[in-house]
Amino acid sequence: MDFIWILFAFVCGLAAKSGSLPPSIGYLAAGFILNFIGYQADDTLSKLSDLGITLMLFTIGLKLNVKSLLKPEVWLGCSLHTTLWIVIAITSIKLFAFIGFNYFASLDFQTALLIAFALSFSSTVCVVKLLEENGEMRTRHGRLAVGILVIQDIFAVVFLVAATGKIPSIWAFALLLLFFVKPLINKIINYVGHGELIPLTGFFLALGSYELFELVNIKGDLGALLIGMFLANHIKATELNKALMSFKDLFLIGFFLSIGFTAKPTLEMLGLAMMFMLLVPIKFALFFALFSLLKLRCRTSFLSALALSNFSEFGLIVASLSVTAGWLSNEWLVILALTVAISFIITNVIYSHAHTTFGKYRHLLSRFERSEKLSEDSFSQPCQRPIVIIGMGRVGMGAYNAINAHESQHAWGLDADKDKINWLTREGTQAYYGDAEDIHFWESIDLSKIKLVLLALPSVQDSLSITQQLKAANYQGQIAAVARYDDERKTLEDFGINKVFNFYNEAGVGFAEESLAMLKNKELAS
Template identity: 65%
Template sequence: MEFIWIGFAFICGLLTKLVSLPPSIGYLAAGFILLFLGYEADSTITVLADIGITLMLFTIGLKLNIKDLIKPEVWLGSLSHSVLWLVVGIVLLKGIALVAIPFVSDLSMETSALIVFALSFSSTVCVVKLMEEHGEMRTRHGKLAIGILVMQDVIAVIFLVVATGKIPSPWAALLLLFIPLKPLINKGIDKAGHGELIPLMGFFITFGAYELFEFVHIKGDLGALLAGMYLASHVKASEITKSLLSFKDLFLIGFFLSIGFTALPTLEMFAIASILTLLLPVKFLLFFFILVKLNLRGRTAFLSALALSNFSEFGLIIAALSSKAGWLSSEWLVILSLAVSLSFIITNVLYNFSHDYFAKNKEKFKRFESKKRLKEDNFVQPDEAPIAIVGMGRVGMGAYKALNAQLGEQVWGLDTDKDKVKWLNENDVNAYLGDAEDADFWESIDLSKIDLILLALPAVQDIMNITAQIQRTNYQGKIAAIARYDDERIALEEFGVDKVFNFYTEAGVGFAEESMNLLKRV
């Protein structure tokens, strides 16, 4: 059985990738096809799905800063959307019922409210995969979307606690003892080194937190999320995330397959699920207008709202619980599963064109912007610094030090990570906070003062996105970038990057040159 679903998942994932769609859509299709052919999900797929979601929540936590969650645009934006969605959604669902559509026309007010509540959540799996595939996890809109998702997850967990009557144990208060133990835990992480102990430690912390929370009658997934946030400030947080990335992606295949295995739908159910997806534009509009009213820029609000315009796996968990309790029929569980799957496809397809669409229609969205700008959306360009380095990781820092040593104070760096920029500034590095994938950013600075832009980013898609934004501003200077492989170098040069350095080749050449200098000194 394992060979069959692995093979189907691979084939369907490959086919969707060939047509420029995320493989996750192929995994969903594989589940439905296998169910149609008579196969059923076994315990292996269920276990993989559970592990994948738990690992995903842990890695999300590793990238979160608690300060980001207490921002008004996150907590107020999330709560405002939930309330407005419930009101508008119930009205629209009751409006659909007037047409006497099967399964909808006989819904009570309580059941309608439950369905709309289940559809109020956006998919953590879908959005995180979307942001990772586009390299936008640390962008302004990426962090905003993730923050809102976390708030929604908290709401979902509260509902599950109330609905199941699962009251936390009095022993739950003992979890607070881990707060003063953080220096000791950090020391243990430091001693793990950089090898195979890093992913093993990630698994241990993830599922250790899961079991601890379950033991005190709190949802284990919340424990995994909080454990990630607990370690987010550690210097190895990024390394732990990277070490778990492949494992998380592999296990999440089980989650997407499990959705497809939910039930074999009828055409009638598929039609109702399709009607429910017509509510997605409402979800988008509510998010967009709430976010711009909270003083976010049009582009940030647009991209965040579009990424969040889908239905969630948490909605399916709520629906499954409601079905077991007799509050919702089993047919509605299938309908909601289809609606969630369709929303994944719609979001993934539309988001591929989001940047270009906004660039062509930005004036239509920007007219809704508030005149007031949030502090982190204001950018003050450094004077007399004609060289900009985008991405202050190891490569970016190496380039900064080399150029700064030769040219003096003519170099500045740009990064989307606020904590990293703060640390760099404290260490006398001329670094600034900004999102290079934001067209507004490049339009807000004087590019005539910049002669060279170095894109020191690991993802080719990120480099292409930024290059496209720069090209739209009629920038007259030069653009340089890095690549890991020869095919990436060729693709970037064809895209318009003036000079592309092969990361591995150039590192080898530099190593050889420095080594030869040692011989000359003998």
């Protein structure tokens, strides 16, 4: 039966990709199809799902700055949204009951409150997958969305403690001793090197933290997230994250399949789930309005709100607890499962056009932007150098150093990772913080003085999006990019990028040139 899951997941994932949709939508469909034709989920699928979620939360922690959670736009934005959403959702449920829908008519206030609270959450799995697939985890709006999700996870832990009566044991205070163990953990991570022990170390830390927190009656997933945050400043945090990425994606297939196995839906249940979809635009509008009130730029507000406009798998946990307690009928578990699944599909489809949509309606959306902006959202005018390098990773830094080694050429770097820019600035690199996919950024600088833009980015989609924004801003200079594969190279060239370098070929050329130069210098010296 395990092979049947893999077969259906592969076929449906491939079909989704062929339709320009994320494979996760195909996995959702595979779960419902398998359930419909009579297959049953077992503990293996549940364990895969749990493992995927644990690894995902651990990797989120590795990329998360704790200070970002203390920003008003994160904790206050999340708190206000949850409160307002519950009021609106309860009102909507009572309205549905008044209209005469049977399932809603039997709900009392307490049950309606539970459903409203469950639907207030956005899906951590859906949002993180969405941001990772678009290469936006470290952007301003990506960090904001992840911060909101973390605060929601804290709310979830508080709810589960209250609902289950499972309070942390007195030994939970012993977790503070982890601060004294951190130097030892850092040494272990450094010692394991860069081979097969790296992913195993990641598994050990993620699952070990899960079990450790469960021992003291604290939600294990929260433990994985917190330990990830605990190690976020380690020099090998990025390497750990990359080593776990494929494992996490593979195990999360189990999560998407498991939603379809929740129960068999009827047409009436599907209709009720579609009714809940009417609340998705309200969820978006609430997030957008609150982010705008908290002085965020309209693009950040728009993209963050759009990513968060879905319902969470946590709703299924609330529904399951409520069914066990006798507060909800079994049918509600199916309705909420359908609601969550459909919201995933809607978010993925709409977000794939997010940047294009914002570009089309940005003048309208900018009306909601406050004149007073946060300091983090205020762009610094870059120094007037003719070459811009977008993406200050290893490739970008290599290009920066090579170009600035020539006296006649000067380059500056641009990256959407604030922490990276702060570090590079301290090291003396001329690098600036900004999102190159934001047309407002390009309109705020003098493009006539820029002769060449280098796109040192791993994502082809990001390179295409930035090129589109440059053209929209009437950039007249040259654009160069890197690609890993020949099909990616052709895609970039067909889009109008002037020069595309194959990453692996150029590494070989550079290696050969440097080696020959070394040999020539030795011959001249002799």
